[in-house]
Amino acid sequence: MNLFKRTRYILGLLLTILSCFNTAFAQTSYPVMATMQINPPYSLYLNDYAAPDLQRMQVHLLLKDIAVTNYKCRLRIKIEGFGITLQSKPAFYTVPVVLQGGEMQTLSGTDLAVYLNPQNLLIQGMDTKAFGRQGAKLPEGIYRFSVEVLDYTRNIVVSNQGNAVVSTFLSYPPIINLPMANSKVDAMEPQNLVFQWVPRHTASFNAAFNVAYKFRMVELIPANRDPNDALRTTRPVYETMTAQTILIYGPGEPMLTPGKNYAVQIQAIEADGKDMFINDGFSEAVRFTYGEKCGVPADVIAAVAGKHELKLTWAPGVSQQAFTIRYREAGDHPSQWYEENSYLPQYTITGLKAGKKYEYQVNAQCMWGYGDYSTIQSFNMPDENLEKGDFVCGKVVTEKENTNQKGLEQLKEGDIITAGDFKVSIKRAEGANGSFSGTGKIKVPYLDMVTLPVVFKNISVNTDKKMYAGVIELQRENIEDVTKDMNEALDNYLDNITDIVTKIDTAGLKAIDAAAMLSDLEKMKGWDELDNATLEKLGEIGTKLQELQQLKEDQQLTPEEKQTKAKQVAEQLKKLSEQAKDMLRQALDEVKKLLGLFRRGVKELRQEYTDEKIDSLRKDFDEKYNKAKEFIDKHNSQLGFKISDETDNSVTKVVDVTESALKTLPDVIAAFQSAQQKLDLATIVKILDNSKSEQDEKKVVDMLKIKDQPFSAFISNALKISKEEEILPDVKTSILNWVNEVLEKIH
Structure with missing residues (x-):
């Protein structure tokens, strides 16, 4: 039976009972007229009807004979429900009620407290001790309250029976409608989450009670835990009392963790702690997921x-x-x-x-x-x-x-x-x-x-x-084209920035895709051909682009403030892009200068390591190799190592040579290794001279050092005070040192 039908049924029943009472007692005339009035909300607790100042229960008495004064009487209260009766004991002591002829007297609150005290009532249909332990609480149901006036001395009825019928049913607890059960709530920055519920006691006679709501939220650990169990046994993340049916969970409350599961429950509570609700006023537990957990970066x-x-x-x-x-x-x-x-x-x-x-x-x-x-x-x-x-x-x-x-x-x-x-x-x-x-x-x-x-x-x-x-x-084709394309792409990118920032305004700011420009910039910063100075300048450009992106998303600035700040960032971006272009051109000029010196150094070294000298070194190597191989073949069982049979025109290697075996090598093996080192050096010089790849040459230049200084820095400083011919010997020495370092790592 829904709430509407239930209320209609109760009202019909009340009207029927009242009409029967009026018919039965209208025929007898008494000196005192008694009426009873009970005002909602209707409580299950007797002491609520005798509470001072509330006047939930009122008894109106009128002594009809105006000639009578100071008439002493007492009341007999009776409460009847389905199978339950509570009635005033006939011999309990109370002070008399004094009536004056022709005057209406109203009794309420403390006047009636003695009559509603369980110790002064005869109780049938209930456990008297349990009734007392529960604070004189009646079971749910419909009750008829009646009152009669008795002569204080003779103890006879001197009034009609005044009646009132009340419906004392527990109200239903609230229903949570936000968030919906098993839903996912968006995580916002700053935190802003709305909880809302619908009260279900407002349509009953008890709507006048002062009701508050206890809000309780817990985290579900593990995520699939029963929410009712968690709410009963887990310390809450947040708990509060409110008189409203909505709660805004903002940044001032404990922060919720995205991706976590939570459960909430609302308890409707009568202000004085009376039990006025089914299930003690607890709503159903509602589970929800707060946002999505930030994902884990992939492919690290x-x-x-x-x-x-x-x-x-x-x-x-x-x-x-x-x-x-x-x-x-x-x-x-x-x-x-x-x-x-x-x-x-x-x-x-x-x-x-x-x-x-x-x-x-x-x-x-x-x-x-x-x-x-x-x-x-x-x-x-x-x-x-x-x-x-x-x-x-x-x-x-x-x-x-x-x-x-x-x-x-x-x-x-x-x-x-x-x-x-x-x-x-x-x-x-x-x-x-x-x-x-x-x-x-x-x-x-x-x-x-x-x-x-x-x-x-x-x-x-x-x-x-x-x-x-x-x-x-190694891929050696079209490396120069790659470098050329890279330089053109970077130059176009910087031109594009300059073009955009010169026209920037509020509308233009919205049109700028700073995020895409940042993405392109990061790809360019990954080019290995760029020098450190240019990379640093690109990093500064990236920082300004991030400022531009944040400016677009800032909701606290007015359009005029955004335009002013955007123009400031634009000017800085323009300046940085022009500096980056100058640095790129200077870097390219520097590379050309360094490559020129490097090529001259290699060319002069090649004149020292002619084909005839390389042939001579190879003959010497073959001779030393054969002697070493003969020695090893003869003593292999004792030495435990071998020389590779694979030789070519570049570099030969000794493999599987243990450290202990090396200590036993005689002069013939040392002579072989010396011949090998000399041949390898001459061969690498020949390879460098034959190289046509500017990119390969630049990588070698980056490795070179002169007097423990980077090759590029030393040459730049030296060129200011010297001629190229004066520092060319240092360049040749640096190339040979680098070759020897490579050979040591290879061998």
Whole structure:
């Protein structure tokens, strides 16, 4: 039965009962006329009807004979329900009620308290002790309250029976309609969450009670925990009382965690603590999810950026605005975590120790909070000689490492494969089922971690993304075109910035896609051909573009303020872009100058290492090689090493030579190694002279040092006070030193 039908039924029943009472008692005439009035809300507690000042229950008495004064009488109260009767005891003591003829007297509150005291009532149909323990609380139902006046001395009825019928049913608890059960609530910044509920006692006779609401919210741990159990046993995240049917959960309340599950419950409470509601006023528990947890960055990749630097890159997710990188030195007793912040999906960790193993993780920050860290990954930094670590030159891959020969189904752009101890970043790939051809980039440790373009054809890659067959070679074609295209793209980008910022206004600000420009800028900053000064200037441009993006999203500024600030940032951007263009032109001029000196140095060295001299060195090498091989073949069982039979016109190697065996080598082996070193040096000089790649030459120039200073810095300073002919010997010495360093790392 719904609430409307229930109310209609109760009202009809009340009218029927009242009409019967009026008919039955209208025929008898008494000296005193008594009427009873009970005002809503109708309580289940007797003491509510006798509460002072509320006048919920009133008895009106009229002594009809005006000639009578100071008439003493008493009352008899009777309460009747279904199977329950409460009636005044006939002999309990109370002070008399004194009536004056012709005057209406009203009794209420404390006047009636003695008659409603359970100790003065005869109770039938209920457990008297339980009734007292519950605070004189009646069961739910419909009750007829009646009153009669008795002569105080003779104890006879001297009035009619005054009646009132009340309905005392518990009210239903509220229903929560916001948030909806099992829904997902958007996480906002700042925090702003609306809870709303609908009261269900307002249509009953009890609507006049002063009702408040107790709000309680708990976090569900684990996420699938029963909300009713959590609300009964868990310490609340937030709890408060309110008289309203809406609660705004703002930034001043405890912060909720995006992605977490919560449960809320509303309890309707009568102000004096009376039990007026079903289920003690508790609503149903409502479970909801607060926003989405900020995702974990994907594809976290580490690459050596220098002997003491490690560059981390990752794929950002939607809504991820900032990132936290943490790293530590690994081991049985790892060091503490060190944290760094980045607004870009990459970060270079500096100051790492050579030869040490490091662990690292990345997490992301969305508008509504941080997500979880990525899984812990580790990386072994190369040692000082680049003989150990995750990027090592010349390490032989064992058969055990290549046991997995199950072909990878697909290789795509951005994938990282391992070839020996080298990480290859794929730019383009064709093929399937383990056999692929394409291009990529590789970092070479013994060239001080420079990045080189590579090409591969029909290599075999297993499901672990490791190459187990095939060859990856340096790509030497069109490198000059790549550099030319890069310079043109960067120049056009800077021109575009200059063009945009000269026309900026409020409308123009909305049209600028600063986020896309930042994305393009980050791609350009990844070009290895750019010098450090230009990279720093591009970083400043990126900072200003971020300011421009934040300015677009700032809702607290007026359009006029936005326009003023936008013009200020625009002027700064214009200045920075012009500086970057000048620096780029200066860098290109400097590179041309350095390459010119480098080529002159190589040309002069080539004159010293003529083809005739190289032939002579090869004959000397062959002679020393044959003597060493003869010696080794004779003493192989004692020495335990061998010399490679594979020789070519470039560099030959000694492999599998143990340190203990080297100590036993006689002069013949030392002579062979000396001949090999001389031939290798002459061969590399010949290769450098024959090179036509400006890009390869620039990479070598970047490695050169003169008197422990970077080649470019030393030459720039020297050219101011000297002629090229005067510093050319230093250039030649630097080239030879670099060649020897490379040979030492190779051998």
